[in-house]
Amino acid sequence: MAVRAGTGRIRRVLVDVAKHSTASLKAMSTTFGPEVAYTDDRALVLEADSLEALRRIPDSSVSLILTDPPYHSTKKANIAGDRNFEEDELFLDWLGEYAVEWKRILKLSGTVYVFCASEMSARLETKIAESLRPINHIVWTKPNDPGFDGWRGKTKISALRQWYPHSERLLVFEHGTYGSREAYRRSPMGEYLLAARKRAGISMIELTEIIGAYGKVNRGGAVANWEAGRNIPSREQYEKLKAALEAYEAVGEMLSYEDLIRPMQLSREINYTDVWDFPSVRPFKGKHPAEKPLDMLKHIIQASTYPDDVVLDCFAGSGSSLRAALELGRSAIGIEIEPQWVQRSVDMAQSATRPVSETPGVEEAFVRPSPDSLF
Numbered sequence: 001m002a003v004r005a006g007t008g009r010i011r012r013v014l015v016d017v018a019k020h021s022t023a024s025l026k027a028m029s030t031t032f033g034p035e036v037a038y039t040d041d042r043a044l045v046l047e048a049d050s051l052e053a054l055r056r057i058p059d060s061s062v063s064l065i066l067t068d069p070p071y072h073s074t075k076k077a078n079i080a081g082d083r084n085f086e087e088d089e090l091f092l093d094w095l096g097e098y099a100v101e102w103k104r105i106l107k108l109s110g111t112v113y114v115f116c117a118s119e120m121s122a123r124l125e126t127k128i129a130e131s132l133r134p135i136n137h138i139v140w141t142k143p144n145d146p147g148f149d150g151w152r153g154k155t156k157i158s159a160l161r162q163w164y165p166h167s168e169r170l171l172v173f174e175h176g177t178y179g180s181r182e183a184y185r186r187s188p189m190g191e192y193l194l195a196a197r198k199r200a201g202i203s204m205i206e207l208t209e210i211i212g213a214y215g216k217v218n219r220g221g222a223v224a225n226w227e228a229g230r231n232i233p234s235r236e237q238y239e240k241l242k243a244a245l246e247a248y249e250a251v252g253e254m255l256s257y258e259d260l261i262r263p264m265q266l267s268r269e270i271n272y273t274d275v276w277d278f279p280s281v282r283p284f285k286g287k288h289p290a291e292k293p294l295d296m297l298k299h300i301i302q303a304s305t306y307p308d309d310v311v312l313d314c315f316a317g318s319g320s321s322l323r324a325a326l327e328l329g330r331s332a333i334g335i336e337i338e339p340q341w342v343q344r345s346v347d348m349a350q351s352a353t354r355p356v357s358e359t360p361g362v363e364e365a366f367v368r369p370s371p372d373s374l375f
């Protein structure tokens with residue numbers, strides 16, 4: 001059932017060729033009213049309940065959702081939402097509603113990263129998997145700098161009834177569903193190619209012959225592997241596929257490589273495992289209680305987006321993910337409910353050292369006046 005639903009959506013995208021990526025965030029900001037705290041061509045900061053705000057963001061318009069909701073199990077008084085739910089199930093249902101919106105606004109090539117406490121991770125992954133396909137369960141070990149072993153100082157060992165939770169989890173998802181049999185593992189890209197080829201009315205072998213991508217084993221070759229989601233075409237191979245399929249009137253304009261193929265840009269120079277050891281943010285005046293290290297956020301954005309992509313954080317806190325995205329030449333949307341952290345997110349968006357050509361002029365930026373400045 002789930003695969004059929006997915007295929008329907010992919011067919012719709014094939015027809016519509018959603019091109020929201022080219023629309024500036026300033027244009028998107030017109031959907032919102034007084035919630036807009038800051039906007040320029042690359043950044044949009046909203047002060048809002050993010051579930052409400054997400055419902056007004058267009059379909060297939062975001063490449064990366066990188067977000068850090070209240071953990072619920074930590075019950076921190078200084079984080080809005082951390083104590084909102086009496087029962088775990090209510091918290092999970094709440095984030096399940098987010099996942100429905102994430103799926104809708106995420107491009108076919110998009111990725112979702114959700115921070116969570118280890119205690120909630122298994123159930124949260126299962127809940128979000130009702131909308132998206134889990135691809136990783138990253139462990140962030142949070143090593144302390146020498147001389148700053150926070151946990152040693154604050155732990156009463158005799159009171160511990162479990163191992164001290166010194167790591168956090170980062171759940172990663174793409175479009176798709178859980179599945180074991182091959183047919184159910186077909187990737188969004190594979191489904192998209194299959195739908196386009198069917199529209200063209202040609203066989204796998206014919207398409208393979210047109211683009212000359214023969215496999216080692218069978219004549220359907222690479223096309224069969226791509227359609228099954230076993231591997232992905234290179235950019236050059238995709239351009240050939242696109243040109244071949246667009247020649248058929250019934251296919252129409254196809255998505256670009258960036259809008260279809262999920263990036264996973266890794267190199268031997270960086271850690272590409274699922275165990276991460278970025279040091280936690282050291283305390284400083286004005287630090288958000290759950291502030292995430294900039295290096296870790298950049299690690300994610302670098303690997304999982306193309307330049308110019310839109311990154312969204314619907315629990316923006318200090319605005320650290322906005323800063324990371326802007327400094328890497330991406331666009332950023334941050335949504336935060338607490339005025340204090342909205343202001344910090346605005347400051348982050350304004351002060352991020354952006355690649356020179358992308359620094360907006362003053363006349364291009366909108367900053368909502370603070371209430372004090374009205375008098």
Ligand SMILES: C[S@@+](CC[C@H](N)C(=O)[O-])C[C@H]1O[C@@H](n2cnc3c(N)ncnc32)[C@H](O)[C@@H]1O
Nearest residue numbers: 049050068080081288290291292315317318337
């Ligand atoms: C875990 S913190 C995020 C910290 C952030 N990653 C950082 O590096 O600073 C969660 C944030 O979500 C915000 N929040 C809670 N409920 C929200 C809601 N319904 N809509 C928007 N923001 C919300 C909280 O105020 C808090 O700042």
